[in-house]
Amino acid sequence: MPVDAQGPAGEPDAAVPGQRVLPHTWEEARATAFTVAGPLPALDLALAQAAGRKLAADVFALQPMPHYASSAMDGWAVAGSPPWILAEPGRRLSPGQAVPIVTGGLLPPGAKAVLRSEAGLLSTDDDGLPVLVLGGAARPGEPKNGQHIRPAGQEAAQGELLAKAGTVLNPAHISLAALGGLDTLSVLGRPAVQLVLTGDEVVQSGIPAPGRVRDAFTPQLGGVVELLGGTVVGLRRAADNLAATLEALADAEGNPADVVVTTGATGRSSADFLRPAIERMGGIFHIDGIAMRPGHPSLLAEFPDGRFLVGLPGNPLAAMVALLTVGAPLLARLGSSPMPPTFEVACGSPIKEYHGPTRIVPYRLVYGLASPCANTDSAMMRGLAAADGLMVVPPHGAKMGEALTALGLPWK
Numbered sequence: 229m230p231v232d233a234q235g236p237a238g239e240p241d242a243a244v245p246g247q248r249v250l251p252h253t254w255e256e257a258r259a260t261a262f263t264v265a266g267p268l269p270a271l272d273l274a275l276a277q278a279a280g281r282k283l284a285a286d287v288f289a290l291q292p293m294p295h296y297a298s299s300a301m302d303g304w305a306v307a308g309s310p311p312w313i314l315a316e317p318g319r320r321l322s323p324g325q326a327v328p329i330v331t332g333g334l335l336p337p338g339a340k341a342v343l344r345s346e347a348g349l350l351s352t353d354d355d356g357l358p359v360l361v362l363g364g365a366a367r368p369g370e371p372k373n374g375q376h377i378r379p380a381g382q383e384a385a386q387g388e389l390l391a392k393a394g395t396v397l398n399p400a401h402i403s404l405a406a407l408g409g410l411d412t413l414s415v416l417g418r419p420a421v422q423l424v425l426t427g428d429e430v431v432q433s434g435i436p437a438p439g440r441v442r443d444a445f446t447p448q449l450g451g452v453v454e455l456l457g458g459t460v461v462g463l464r465r466a467a468d469n470l471a472a473t474l475e476a477l478a479d480a481e482g483n484p485a486d487v488v489v490t491t492g493a494t495g496r497s498s499a500d501f502l503r504p505a506i507e508r509m510g511g512i513f514h515i516d517g518i519a520m521r522p523g524h525p526s527l528l529a530e531f532p533d534g535r536f537l538v539g540l541p542g543n544p545l546a547a548m549v550a551l552l553t554v555g556a557p558l559l560a561r562l563g564s565s566p567m568p569p570t571f572e573v574a575c576g577s578p579i580k581e582y583h584g585p586t587r588i589v590p591y592r593l594v595y596g597l598a599s600p601c602a603n604t605d606s607a608m609m610r611g612l613a614a615a616d617g618l619m620v621v622p623p624h625g626a627k628m629g630e631a632l633t634a635l636g637l638p639w640k
């Protein structure tokens with residue numbers, strides 16, 4: 229391991245092509261993954277594509293809402309007092325005139341109220357001419373001035389603020405924008421993520437033969453990436469050879485990714501082709517190993533085309549720890565979100581000193597204390613399945629009740 233990759237303050241230097249960086253601590257790895265990227269640019273999306281996205285700019289009504297005075301009921305637009313003579317549609321109403329109108333219909337000028345259809349009767353006057361009179365279900369005093377009229381601008385004036393930048397758009401916001409006259413919304417960029425899974429021994433279904441292993445990632449990794457703010461644009465499998473790895477890491481034309489998340493092949497054995505492939509493609513390593521267990525061989529690299537690569541180890545728990553340590557801050561940063569927060573938990577049982585790196589331990593909260601889960605070897609998933617979070621145990625261990633840094637799980 230070269231020592232010349234170390235800066236004057238003992239911090240790992242910015243990556244240089246062909247040069248290895250020193251392993252990062254868990255904290256350094258998170259910080260590096262967050263600061264190595266910048267927020268993706270905002271983009272305009274059609275309303276139908278914008279739900280769930282975060283607004284990049286304030287949204288203002290392009291027109292008064294509603295943009296014309298309309299009827300809130302089926303019935304008649306009326307002016308003055310009953311009886312009303314039925315006027316020709318499209319003309320200004322004079323006192324004593326009425327015209328049929330439907331819900332949402334444009335109110336004619338001069339109209340003072342809308343009489344509901346069940347509150348009026350078509351009749352004839354003394355001369356046998358058709359008139360509208362009160363009747364049926366008319367309530368006392370109906371129609372009052374302005375009754376059942378939706379005035380223009382009742383909900384919002386033109387130019388009024390409808391939603392603030394930073395709002396996560398729900399379906400009601402989308403309707404609101406449509407009613408405000410907008411066709412598109414400016415939303416913050418969300419990183420597009422290509423998944424690349426390695427491992428010739430990995431099988432997709434059924435009971436694997438000895439030497440084969442069920443794929444622990446395909447059924448869930450994309451879901452976790454989405455919870456972390458990424459959009460999965462594809463999943464590829466790479467056979468354990470250099471050519472296949474290079475092919476799988478190539479950017480997809482017409483469907484470009486911002487981040488490639490790989491699983492497996494982070495080791496240095498003759499069956500691991502990830503590092504050689506990254507080097508062959510001119511990639512630089514921002515993180516090449518983390519002083520943590522599990523997940524120590526995790527990688528963060530950057531290709532000359534600007535795509536980032538998060539290399540997760542093949543062992544399932546190690547991969548999830550690596551994803552939450554490196555992938556989560558990177559995806560947050562690209563998506564203009566803050567650093568995923570840490571918090572403190574009180575350790576629920578004494579943890580012995582360990583001659584090795586920081587341990588990232590799935591814990592369960594028992595009576596408010598963080599109790600280490602069982603079955604947390606790097607190839608196991610029972611511990612994480614039962615966990616409430618991950619706690620960061622330093623090499624010297626922890627005392628009962630000691631405050632430890634912890635990380636939440638995106639699905640909790």
Ligand SMILES: Nc1nc2c(c(=O)[nH]1)N[C@H]1C(S)=C(S)[C@@H](COP(=O)(O)OP(=O)(O)OC[C@H]3O[C@@H](n4cnc5c(N)ncnc54)[C@H](O)[C@@H]3O)O[C@H]1N2
Pocket residue numbers: 425426427429430441442443444445446491492493494495496500522523524525540541542543544546606
């Ligand atoms: N000599 C050393 N050997 C290993 C070291 C080391 O430091 N020196 N580190 C160990 C650790 S820790 C890890 S983690 C792994 C990293 O391995 P790779 O990232 O190269 O991954 P693979 O070798 O491809 O696979 C490791 C393990 O994971 C299983 N795997 C892979 N993909 C899947 C999947 N989709 N679903 C379920 N399981 C998967 C694979 O079958 C292996 O059992 O290296 C150690 N070795």
Ligand code: MOO
Pocket residue numbers: 520521522523524525541543546547606607
């Ligand atoms: O560090 Mo490995 O990633 O423990 O299993």
